[in-house]
Amino acid sequence: MSAVVEVTSAAPYSVTVGTDLLESAVDALPEAASRVLIVHSAPLRIRADALRVLIEASGRTPVLAEVPDAEAGKTAEVAAFCWQVLGKSDFTRTDVVMGLGGGAVTDLAGFVAATWLRGVAVVQLPTTVLAMVDAAVGGKTGINTTEGKNLVGSFHEPAAVWCDLDMLRTLPANDRVAGLAEVVKGGFIADARILELIEEHAAALSAADLDDATLAVLEELITRKIQVKADVVAADLKESHLREILNYGHTFGHAIEYTERYQWRHGAAVSVGMVFAAELARLAGRLDDASVDRHREILTSLGLPVTYQGNRWDALQTAMRRDKKTRGDMLRFVILAGIGNPVRLEGPDPSLLLSAYDAVSG
Structure with a gap:
């Protein structure tokens, strides 16, 4: 069983809370998407590989971008790395970015999606309590600068959010x-x-x-x-x-x-x-x-x-x-x-x- 919260904003989307949701998240990707960038941190490499396999099975091309963990990943340099990956992989406006990780990763993935080709779809898969209840919901994306936190960013609502509670079993x-x-x-x-x-x-x-x-x-x-x-x-x-x-x-x-x-x-x-x-x-x-x-x-x-x-x-x-x-x-x-x-x-x-x-x- 899972619970679904509907966010009835200008671009409505659903937030699904439950267990064993990875396959459902892939099944619900937009039909027009032929490429999917998975932004993830190193501790989630195994989970990202499982997601990659499911995306390949769906007939799409997965691309992985491993980024530094936590706030170290929310920098202009890391965002530029993700843009480079998107460019080399020929991502178009119908393709999708997926953020797999904690709040820093979902913030970064949302910002990268918001700024690539002036906005492509982002699907968030938060893996921590904080990311599930805060960072992945609401469309606020951003990166940090030496002057402060989240001072560079944009509002870019996700296409969907999938909160898989199984991830919390191993969360410290x-x-x-x-x-x-x-x-x-x-x-x-x-x-x-x-x-x-x-x-x-x-x-x-x-x-x-x-x-x-x-x-x-x-x-x-x-x-x-x-x-x-x-x-x-x-x-x-x-x-x-x-x-x-x-x-x-x-x-x-x-x-x-x-x-x-x-x-x-x-x-x-x-x-x-x-x-x-x-x-x-x-x-x-x-x-x-x-x-x-x-x-x-x-x-x-x-x-x-x-x-x-x-x-x-x-x-x-x-x-x-x-x-x-x-x-x-x-x-x-x-x-x-x-x-x-x-x-x-x-x-x-x-x-x-x-x-x-x-x-x-x-």
Whole structure:
């Protein structure tokens, strides 16, 4: 059995969540596609080879592009390598790029597809919790520069997304937990049932081994979080207003990532970022104590960090001013005015920001 979330944006597509989905993903490729580029990282070479065999059996020509793992693969140089592979393989506008991997790979594959011949189809096969619930859905693609994360990119919606939960059975527990930070975010901004499920099953969700019962819980959590994102993306593809709520915890979280030179997992940074945003909301008189405490309790129960070192404020402020939500010199934050009620806070008093930072300083 599998669950399907329909993303009803300008270019509608389906996100399928289930097990044993690789063959279905190949069967659903556009008929006009004669070549398929599989962008993957080295740890997924065996999975990419299995995908290659299925594509060959379908009568198409597969081409593999192995890229560096994680954020090291999201560079202009790696994108240029993929463009070179596409050019040498005579890819046309009816051919397809497939992103097989975590969020960095799906971001890269989407960006390569968006920029080749001004846009070819991309099919995403995310292999981590984070990629399934965030990076592969919504059409945001991008690469990093030395100045910051995802500063170069485009909006390019996928033709389809296939979330094969079998990939999560071998995913290290730390990576699974880091991805759950984005799921928690979906609970705080929109779907409170997500928070309840995590409160009920936190120990199993963060355990080293993933049993069938916990995989079923993960399936519901992933599907619910994807539905949250699908609802927002359908209403606001290009982040003009509503879509900003998906950045809850990200302004401070991205600043941590930048300051730490991307040595922190994205989910760990966003976890601290959500606590920072909750404390900022409390200081601004928008969020009650119990809701702020609930942030710490849920995130801690999963083993996610809720504090950051206390001697980096100047560097963090500089990094936050690079955030995409900043307008001119005005910092903008997504905060909560209650569970499921995200709002914007523009240009908060510097003393509030410093107090919120003090509250998360470890």
